[in-house]
Amino acid sequence: MPFDHNDFYHPLLLRLVPAGARRALDVGCGTGRLARRLAARGLEVDALDPAAEVLEVAKALGSPGPGAITYRHADITTYPLSSSRYDVVTCVASLHHVPFQTVTRLRDALAPGGVLAVLGLADPSTVRDHAVWLGSVPTNLLAKAVVAAAERLGGGADPVPxxxxxxxxxxxxxxxxxxARLLPGSRVRVLPFWRYLLTYRRA
Ligand SMILES: C[S@@+](CC[C@H](N)C(=O)[O-])C[C@H]1O[C@@H](n2cnc3c(N)ncnc32)[C@H](O)[C@@H]1O
Structure with missing residues (x-):
């Protein structure tokens, strides 16, 4: 796998999982890499994606345990989410595939004390946003070179869709x-590698 800007943030997202969390929803799970890491932390994970070809790969890989993963072939804008169910809801590079107001469905699916964590993509606005974006260029080149060298040494991995x-x-x-309008009290942070992190904790 080449260096993946989304996977790079998995440890940050895992640190946002509230203590004692039991149930997670991963929206736009792709091949399930974050879902498996959540399950490895002991969470019961619902992982949802409308793309059948990547969901098949995710299903075939299953769960590393101890938590179980239930993969759902579904669209988050229409999937009937139970209210107040999840201790953590994650969206990695998937929110921009749907209208932003979908966050209100995700908010309502959070249990009290639950956390919504969105790793998202958007264009920079402020001088600081642009500075962080620009600073990502050399770091990105270095990270890609390191991962490519490690792949050559390790013989590379099988390609996945x-x-x-x-x-x-x-x-x-x-x-x-x-x-600010839809999730009062939420926080948006600009991150290196052309990403932002939106976090919201339900009271
Ligand atoms: C850039 S990929 C990210 C996949 C995965 N989260 C990762 O980090 O590898 C965006 C994902 O969002 C999914 N997606 C697109 N529309 C969606 C929708 N309406 N509901 C849920 N997921 C959706 C896509 O199928 C795709 O798997």
Whole structure:
């Protein structure tokens, strides 16, 4: 696998899982890499994606345990989510595939004290956003070179289907404004590697 800007943030996302959490929802799970890490932490995971080809790969890989993973071939905008069910809801590079207001469905699916963590993509707005973006260029080149060298040494991995991607149409200021409106108390942080982190904890 080449260096993956989304997987790089899995440890950060795992640190956001509330203590004692039991149930997780991963939205747009792709081949299930984050779902497996959540299950390895002992969570029962519902992992949802409308792309059948990547979901098949995820299902074939199953769960490393101790938590179970239930994969659902579904669209988050229409899937009937139970309210107040999940201790953590994650969206990795998937929120821009759906209308931003979908976050209200995810918010309602959080149990009290539950955390929504969105690793998202949007265009930079402020000078700081641009500076973080620009600073990502040399780090990215270095990370890619290190991972490519490690792959050559290790003989490389079998190719897997890539999860569907699409362009985003929001700026970071759009995200900040909509997050403040729909998820009062949420926080939006700009991150290296052209990502942002939106976090929201349900009271
Ligand atoms: C860029 S991929 C990211 C996949 C995975 N989270 C990862 O980090 O590898 C975006 C994913 O969002 C999924 N997606 C697109 N529309 C969706 C929807 N309406 N509901 C849920 N997931 C969706 C895509 O099928 C794709 O797997």
């Amino acid at each position: 890539r999860a569907p991607i699409r362009d985003w149409d929001m700026t970071l200021n759009d995200v900040r404004r909509e997050a």
